[in-house]
Amino acid sequence: MIEVKNLTFSYGKDKQALHGLNFTVGDGEIFGFLGPNGSGKSTTQKILTGILKGHGGYVSVFGQDISTVHTKDFFGKIGVLFEFPYLYANLSVIDNLKYFASFYPANQCRDIGEILEKLEFKTDYLKKPVSSYSKGMRQRVSMARALVSSPRLLFLDEPTSGLDPSGAVLFRNIIEEERKKGTTVFLTTHNMLDADLLCDRVAFISDGTIVALDTPNRLKEQNSNHCIKIVYQYQGRREEKTIEASELQAGISFPHDEIISIHSEEPTLEDMFIQYTGRGLL
Amino acid sequence: MIYSLLKKDFQMLISGKFFLVALGSLVLYTLFIHFGYIHYMHAELYHVYLYDPQGTQGETSDLACPVASQEELDAALSGDTNGVGIDASSGVPEIFFYFGSEKTDNHRADYALSLLQWQKDYKAQVVGSNTPELKQRKEMCCELLFIEIIAVGFLGIASVLFKEKQMGVIRVHAVLPCPKSLFIVSKILLFLLSDLVFAALMVVLNIGFPDAVVILPAVLTQTAILSLIMSLTGFGCTMMLKDFRQFSLAYLVIAIFVAAPVFLSANTSVKMAWINWHPFYHVYMGLKNACFGTPAANPVYYICSVCGIAALFLIVRAAFHREMKKEG
Numbered sequence: 272m273i274e275v276k277n278l279t280f281s282y283g284k285d286k287q288a289l290h291g292l293n294f295t296v297g298d299g300e301i302f303g304f305l306g307p308n309g310s311g312k313s314t315t316q317k318i319l320t321g322i323l324k325g326h327g328g329y330v331s332v333f334g335q336d337i338s339t340v341h342t343k344d345f346f347g348k349i350g351v352l353f354e355f356p357y358l359y360a361n362l363s364v365i366d367n368l369k370y371f372a373s374f375y376p377a378n379q380c381r382d383i384g385e386i387l388e389k390l391e392f393k394t395d396y397l398k399k400p401v402s403s404y405s406k407g408m409r410q411r412v413s414m415a416r417a418l419v420s421s422p423r424l425l426f427l428d429e430p431t432s433g434l435d436p437s438g439a440v441l442f443r444n445i446i447e448e449e450r451k452k453g454t455t456v457f458l459t460t461h462n463m464l465d466a467d468l469l470c471d472r473v474a475f476i477s478d479g480t481i482v483a484l485d486t487p488n489r490l491k492e493q494n495s496n497h498c499i500k501i502v503y504q505y506q507g508r509r510e511e512k513t514i515e516a517s518e519l520q521a522g523i524s525f526p527h528d529e530i531i532s533i534h535s536e537e538p539t540l541e542d543m544f545i546q547y548t549g550r551g552l553l
Numbered sequence: 554m555i556y557s558l559l560k561k562d563f564q565m566l567i568s569g570k571f572f573l574v575a576l577g578s579l580v581l582y583t584l585f586i587h588f589g590y591i592h593y594m595h596a597e598l599y600h601v602y603l604y605d606p607q608g609t610q611g612e613t614s615d616l617a618c619p620v621a622s623q624e625e626l627d628a629a630l631s632g633d634t635n636g637v638g639i640d641a642s643s644g645v646p647e648i649f650f651y652f653g654s655e656k657t658d659n660h661r662a663d664y665a666l667s668l669l670q671w672q673k674d675y676k677a678q679v680v681g682s683n684t685p686e687l688k689q690r691k692e693m694c695c696e697l698l699f700i701e702i703i704a705v706g707f708l709g710i711a712s713v714l715f716k717e718k719q720m721g722v723i724r725v726h727a728v729l730p731c732p733k734s735l736f737i738v739s740k741i742l743l744f745l746l747s748d749l750v751f752a753a754l755m756v757v758l759n760i761g762f763p764d765a766v767v768i769l770p771a772v773l774t775q776t777a778i779l780s781l782i783m784s785l786t787g788f789g790c791t792m793m794l795k796d797f798r799q800f801s802l803a804y805l806v807i808a809i810f811v812a813a814p815v816f817l818s819a820n821t822s823v824k825m826a827w828i829n830w831h832p833f834y835h836v837y838m839g840l841k842n843a844c845f846g847t848p849a850a851n852p853v854y855y856i857c858s859v860c861g862i863a864a865l866f867l868i869v870r871a872a873f874h875r876e877m878k879k880e881g
Contacts, residue, residue: 322727322878346730357721359561361568373557374729416725 272298272333272424272455273319279327280314288314290479291328301446301456303470303487305463305540307548311479312459313354313428319457320426321345332424347375350422354429356409360402364392364412367401368419375420386415391441406433414442418449425449428459443469463540473540475547482547491537494546498536504529554731558739562713566743569716571709575751578705579758582697586759590693591686601665602629605641614668637665687764688845694759695844696816698772699837701755702748702779703812704804710744710787711800718791718876727877737869741784748780749773756844771848775840778858782836785865792872832861 273296280289289311296302306312317323318330321337330337333348358367365383372380387397390411396404401412410433417425430446431439439462446456446469460466466473467487474484483490499519502511505527512525513536523530538546566572603610603617604626617639620626626638630649638649646669648662717723726736756765756772790803815837818828828834836858839849849855 317878320728343730343732346728349728351725351728353721353724355721357725359565359717359722360720361716362561362564366564370557370561371725371729374554374731 272296272300273302273457274331275315275319275328276330277328278315278318278330280311280318280323280325288479289318289326292476292479292481294474294481294484296455296457298455299450299453300471301450301458301469303466303473304457304459304476305461305466305473305544306476310476310548312476314479315476316426316428316457316459320349320351347379347420348423349426350417350420350424351426352413352417352428352430354432356406356413356433358401358409358412358416361400363398363400364404364415365397367412368415371416372419379421381419381421383415383419386418387411389445390415391438407435407438410434411438414445418445423454425454425456426459427456429461430458431460431462431465439465463544467540475544477548483543487540490543491540494543495537500534500536502531502534503527504531555735555739558735559743562739562743565713565716566709566747569709569712571713572747574709575701575705575747578701579751579754582701582755583758586690586693586697591689599661599664600629600633600636601668602626602633602636602638603641603669604639607642607644609644610641610646610669617665617668635661637661639665639669641669687760690760691844692820692841694755695841696820698752698755698776699779699840700812701751702776702783703807706744706748706780707783707787707807708804710740710784711791711797711804713740714788714791715797715800723873723876724879733874733877734870737788737866737873740788741781744784745777745780748776748784752776760844768844768846771843771846772840774848775836775843778862779836779840781862782858782865785862785869789865789869789872792869792876832857 273294275292275294278289278292279287281287292311292315294302304312304315314323318326318337319332321332321340321342324338326338332340332345335345337345359370362370364387368383368386372383392408392411392415396408401409404412410430414430417427425446427446431442434442443465446458450456456469458466458470470487472484472486473490475482485493497516498513499516500511500513501523502509503523504510509531516535518524601617602620603613604620604623605613606621618629620629623640623642626640626649630636630638640647640649646666648665650661723736726733752772753769756769760768786807790800794800794803811831811833814825814828814831815834817823818825818831818834819837819841835849835854839854842849
């Protein structure tokens with residue numbers, strides 16, 4: 272679906288933003304693009320969505336070189352959820368969605384009511400202007416806008432931002448559903464839980480360079496110390512012990528009265544983020 | 554697609570109360586012309602200064618002020634720039650105006666000469682069919698129309714676009730499957746239609762239907778030229794400037810450097826040698842001549858207007874594309 276070879280981009284003489292990125296995204300894959308602020312995520316996404324021109328290297332989307340792609344056809348096949356909910360604040364959700372849907376062929380568009388129902392949008396707000404909506408509701412409308420044209424390729428930038436935990440779960444389910452339909456998802460996020468739960472593969476980008484690219488599980492395994500922490504009760508005292516995972520095959524050898532919990536010492540995706548990018552998450 | 558854009562822009566203009574402001578302006582201008590300007594702005598009689606040392610003109614009207622010398626005549630005209638001087642020292646009356654206004658106007662010259670022959674049946678040269686009241690109406694109508702399009706149209710498009718800029722929706726249009734120029738065209742078209750309706754109503758309400766019908770095609774043509782220039786300028790400034798505060802400063806610059814010299818040159822005796830290089834002077838004169846039934850016939854004027862509008866459109870398009878690429 273997406274093929275990127277030696278992608279470079281510069282905003283000026285001394286402002287090289289991307290230093291030769293290489294990656295591919297397969298059909299129906301959810302690909303996570305993770306990195307700290309200013310690392311080149313947005314620039315990459317803008318090139319992939321055809322907004323930024325003048326890049327170096329080769330970028331192909333839908334099997335066509337992005338520099339020569341016919342824009343109307345191209346934009347008709349993608350859906351974009353921006354980092355912020357860009358909506359007409361004076362119009363209602365219905366008017367917003369009708370407006371944005373009107374740019375696509377009618378037979379391609381999904382039923383607005385159905386999408387809003389799926390996004391659990393409060394029906395009493397349907398005719399109220401967007402300016403009266405909460406952040407979470409605006410994010411729902413933005414998601415509906417991205418989905419209304421039944422895109423084959425979905426670019427999602429911080430999709431669960433501004434949502435409460437149940438909203439975040441709902442969005443993750445919807446993204447999963449889209450993938451099941453065959454939609455390819457390019458996910459840009461700081462939310463490592465989203466990336467871990469949703470992505471087939473993730474790429475860590477730092478200072479315009481991809482520093483790691485693999486499935487979340489493999490990345491975690493590669494950086495794991497293969498230890499297990501066991502919390503147990505022995506002679507009335509609560510104690511804990513860290514052992515090699517392989518030691519567990521022979522059973523728990525040390526004296527104990529009761530096992531309270533067993534924790535894998537595998538690093539989280541957040542640990543990976545910090546390790547690869549050298550920066551923590553804010 | 555263009556229908557959706559037009560519908561959305563129309564909704565934006567309604568929610569921004571643009572039409573209400575335009576209607577308010579129309580009512581205010583009409584009331585001013587009908588009940589203010591026409592009733593209270595009667596022009597004073599022009600003073601006529603006569604230098605006739607030999608008394609060659611016989612018995613003249615008491616309204617002609619005799620002066621004793623050529624120097625006194627010059628001094629009188631310097632102090633009264635609307636006055637008319639007659640030098641009859643050679644026996645043949647020669648008309649003089651204040652040096653800055655030597656090209657104005659036959660009306661005053663005719664009036665001055667009539668004072669020399671006030672007891673005879675002097676036949677003034679009739680230029681055009683406008684009564685003094687109709688002339689006043691047309692003059693004021695033209696000036697207010699020019700101000701309305703320069704100010705309200707320019708600020709109107711900015712108020713709508715700054716809202717869209719703040720909402721970030723311009724960036725969404727970067728990924729929509731439509732020609733990006735349509736976003737500009739839709740807005741310009743809507744403001745053009747609004748200005749044309751405003752101009753038509755302004756002319757009909759203040760000049761009267763029978764006279765308005767005759768001049769309307771030419772007035773609408775000039776309105777269209779001015780409207781396109783101003784809305785494109787407003788669009789471009791909005792894309793390039795950060796906020797409405799900066800835009801207000803830009804408007805101030807336009808008001809001071811664009812409108813003021815044009816009004817001064819066209820309506821007063823202030824003379825500016827460079828005014829012929831000022832594009833808005835020609836647009837204003839085009840509108841004024843259209844109001845007086847003598848539309849601009851020079852093809853160079855129309856060619857320059859079309860080229861100017863096309864150049865502005867290209868600048869606006871570039872600024873719009875730059876805005877779409879900006880970060881959130």
